[in-house]
Amino acid sequence: MTMHVDVEINGVRHRREVEPRTLLSDFLRHDLGLTGTHVGCEHGVCGACTVQVDGRPVRSCLVLAVQTHGRSVRTVEDLSDPEDDVMHPLQEAFHANHALQCGFCTPGILMTIEALSADLAEMSDAAILEALSGNLCRCTGYRNIVCAIRAAGEPGDGEGTGSWA
Amino acid sequence: MKPAPFDYIAPTDISGVLDAVAVEDAKILAGGQSLVPMLNFRLARPALLVDITRVHDLRHLRRVDGRLHIGAVTTHTDVEHSPLVREHWPLLSDAVRHIGHSQIRNAGTIGGSLAHADPAAELPAVMLALDAQMTIATGSGNRTVPARDFFHGYLQTALAPDELLTEIVLPHLPTGSGADFSEIARRSGDFALAGVAVQLQTSTDGICTSAAVALIGAGPVPLRSHAAEQRLIGSELTSGDIAECVQSACLGLNPPADLHGSADYRRRILAAQMQAGLERAAMLATADRRGHDHAR
Numbered sequence: 115m116t117m118h119v120d121v122e123i124n125g126v127r128h129r130r131e132v133e134p135r136t137l138l139s140d141f142l143r144h145d146l147g148l149t150g151t152h153v154g155c156e157h158g159v160c161g162a163c164t165v166q167v168d169g170r171p172v173r174s175c176l177v178l179a180v181q182t183h184g185r186s187v188r189t190v191e192d193l194s195d196p197e198d199d200v201m202h203p204l205q206e207a208f209h210a211n212h213a214l215q216c217g218f219c220t221p222g223i224l225m226t227i228e229a230l231s232a233d234l235a236e237m238s239d240a241a242i243l244e245a246l247s248g249n250l251c252r253c254t255g256y257r258n259i260v261c262a263i264r265a266a267g268e269p270g271d272g273e274g275t276g277s278w279a
Numbered sequence: 280m281k282p283a284p285f286d287y288i289a290p291t292d293i294s295g296v297l298d299a300v301a302v303e304d305a306k307i308l309a310g311g312q313s314l315v316p317m318l319n320f321r322l323a324r325p326a327l328l329v330d331i332t333r334v335h336d337l338r339h340l341r342r343v344d345g346r347l348h349i350g351a352v353t354t355h356t357d358v359e360h361s362p363l364v365r366e367h368w369p370l371l372s373d374a375v376r377h378i379g380h381s382q383i384r385n386a387g388t389i390g391g392s393l394a395h396a397d398p399a400a401e402l403p404a405v406m407l408a409l410d411a412q413m414t415i416a417t418g419s420g421n422r423t424v425p426a427r428d429f430f431h432g433y434l435q436t437a438l439a440p441d442e443l444l445t446e447i448v449l450p451h452l453p454t455g456s457g458a459d460f461s462e463i464a465r466r467s468g469d470f471a472l473a474g475v476a477v478q479l480q481t482s483t484d485g486i487c488t489s490a491a492v493a494l495i496g497a498g499p500v501p502l503r504s505h506a507a508e509q510r511l512i513g514s515e516l517t518s519g520d521i522a523e524c525v526q527s528a529c530l531g532l533n534p535p536a537d538l539h540g541s542a543d544y545r546r547r548i549l550a551a552q553m554q555a556g557l558e559r560a561a562m563l564a565t566a567d568r569r570g571h572d573h574a575r
Binding site: 115117133134135137140156157158161164167170171172173175176177178180181183226244245247248 | 280281282283284285286287289308311312315316318319320328330332356379380381382383385386467468
């Protein structure tokens with residue numbers, strides 16, 4: 115049995131036939147080739163596969179692709195446009211602050227934190243850590259990740275590390 | 280780590296859901312934050328998934344005659360951000376923040392957590408402490424089950440496979456109430472080793488008129504400590520009253536032992552949480568009375 119799914123992903127409408135058991139994470143990676151969404155644990159613990167559904171971060175390994183019918187999904191690919199060679203300010207801040215080590219957890223963290231953009235400037239370090247608690251980094255590099263998020267929330271310094279939140 | 284094949288249907292009304300779940304081996308899917316991991320591990324292999332998140336009538340938070348009506352597919356995030364819940368049912372507001380992580384709360388639902396009935400989960404204990412009423416749709420009309428009769432055992436509830444939990448109703452809390460929720464988990468977002476939900480009610484002269492002490496991690500279902508509650512009612516909720524109440528509550532406690540903590544360890548953290556939680560709730564009850572007096 116396959117089912118019809120009509121879903122907007124990164125602003126583009128996709129109509130596909132999928133098996134009901136297909137996870138959103140696999141639909142994004144295997145059916146659409148959007149491999150920026152990483153798959154870690156596949157049971158909702160690691161946060162690597164976090165994407166936004168209707169603007170809210172969720173685990174894409176705990177959502178069935180058929181459940182996104184009629185909804186809007188945003189993945190890490192939507193943060194920047196390879197055509198114009200400009201990264202999202204949050205990505206710039208991660209780059210500038212060495213907040214990626216192996217990079218595996220990064221897409222999930224970006225999609226989690228990007229949804230908080232409006233509140234970021236007022237968030238304490240404790241609140242940032244709480245917001246990050248659903249994303250595991252096995253390089254254990256949380257300190258630089260917090261620095262990057264902090265920098266992204268500050269007013270611009272002309273070096274592409276702020277001015278976004 | 281992929282689910283076994285199943286069929287899928289997403290009805291848009293309650294009768295459509297009831298028709299669908301009448302089929303053998305059907306399973307209701309709400310936010311999926313407990314069910315989908317079980318599908319991924321193939322611990323659950325239903326023939327049909329009935330997705331209830333498209334039923335508009337199941338997602339609401341409203342106050343009617345002082346009572347809070349929560350539609351079953353209302354998300355934890357909806358409750359967490361509700362000023363109505365924050366103001367009138369702070370116990371629920373406090374507890375919801377402890378559920379998983381933001382990404383889990385964005386998808387997970389109140390009804391889903393209650394129907395799943397994990398004994399380490401926050402909401403079953405909160406519903407027990409608040410004397411919630413569960414509204415259940417069946418093929419022959421609705422029935423209502425109080426929280427104290429809803430949880431039957433580990434992942435077992437009063438729900439039959441062909442029934443649907445539609446709404447949770449919380450009673451009005453009069454002036455002079457105070458609440459507290461606390462839990463201990465190994466890591467942020469993990470299921471709790473132990474936790475305590477407290478809801479106290481005091482009279483205008485500061486005497487405790489009703490008390491609810493619900494314990495997480497003390498058994499295969501969340502428990503109300505009637506020994507603790509009986510000791511508190513009629514008292515002035517002094518630290519001494521609370522210490523005596525915790526002592527009598529602990530006599531009857533027989534928490535499970537596992538890899539994460541021995542029975543004795545759980546008993547000790549439950550005792551410490553009861554003491555601290557009851558003291559905070561008693562202070563809040565006093566503040567609630569004074570705030571009300573000032574307002575008049």
